[in-house]
Amino acid sequence: MKLYGLIGYPLGHSFSKKYFTQKFEKELLNCRFENFAIENIELLPAVLQNNPSLLGLCVTIPYKEKVIPFLHELSPGVQQIGACNSIRISNGRLTGFNTDTIGFKQSLMRQLQPYHTRALVLGTGGASRAVEYVLQQLGIDYTLVSRSPKQGAISYSMLNAAIIKSNLLIINASPVGTFPDVNKCPDIPYEAIGDRHFLFDLIYNPEKTLFLEKGAERGAAVQNGYDMLIAQAEASWELWNE
Numbered sequence: 001m002k003l004y005g006l007i008g009y010p011l012g013h014s015f016s017k018k019y020f021t022q023k024f025e026k027e028l029l030n031c032r033f034e035n036f037a038i039e040n041i042e043l044l045p046a047v048l049q050n051n052p053s054l055l056g057l058c059v060t061i062p063y064k065e066k067v068i069p070f071l072h073e074l075s076p077g078v079q080q081i082g083a084c085n086s087i088r089i090s091n092g093r094l095t096g097f098n099t100d101t102i103g104f105k106q107s108l109m110r111q112l113q114p115y116h117t118r119a120l121v122l123g124t125g126g127a128s129r130a131v132e133y134v135l136q137q138l139g140i141d142y143t144l145v146s147r148s149p150k151q152g153a154i155s156y157s158m159l160n161a162a163i164i165k166s167n168l169l170i171i172n173a174s175p176v177g178t179f180p181d182v183n184k185c186p187d188i189p190y191e192a193i194g195d196r197h198f199l200f201d202l203i204y205n206p207e208k209t210l211f212l213e214k215g216a217e218r219g220a221a222v223q224n225g226y227d228m229l230i231a232q233a234e235a236s237w238e239l240w241n242e
Helices: 015-026 041-050 076-081 100-109 126-138 161-166 210-217 226-240
Strands: 002-008 031-037 054-059 086-090 093-097 118-122 141-146 153-155 169-172 198-201 221-223
Touching: 002 015, 002 041, 015 031, 015 226, 054 226, 076 093, 076 126, 086 226, 093 226, 100 126, 100 226, 118 126, 118 161, 126 141, 198 210, 210 221
Parallel strands: 002 031, 002 054, 118 141, 118 169, 141 153, 169 198, 198 221
Antiparallel strands: 054 086, 086 093
């Protein structure tokens, strides 16, 4: 039986395990998916040694960056972003990919319009790197927004109606609004949002964050992170089986 899995800590109720287990059952595949909750990335070699049938791994918080020194080969995306969320294992060699970029791009393109030429990216953590990579690919100018101003980013307190109106694509790459803190949202001037705006939230739980609700109330197109998750999972599956 072919084995695939997920490394991270803590894992709790993982999307990956549920998704791939259902996929294997539905498609009658002789495969299984296991969670490997490791408290330290240094435990990865032991996971590989104890599970010689492993053919692929998903990587989640907090190891998307820390796993890179353990990889034998990096995709161009991982080289540029500095983060890996998918590993193909073949003949003992580990090749790292970033399928978050594939998932985000596929999901974004569904509602992206020609006039979405400038974007605000809320958050400057690991998730924003995949977003930046895709926006660069698409030729979309963007501004990073952080809690405090720093090199390459403005702060939330610097946002005003004029900035919101001139950036018709707004992407929440921060964890603000994630369950259970569903009554929180990024601190932006929502009153300046109009029906030409597109608000994308990488969060998928809850299905409609307060950030998206406030955008929809103003007539904006909205999209959560669920389709992105599915697309990145399927991209990983294809890479594992190349």
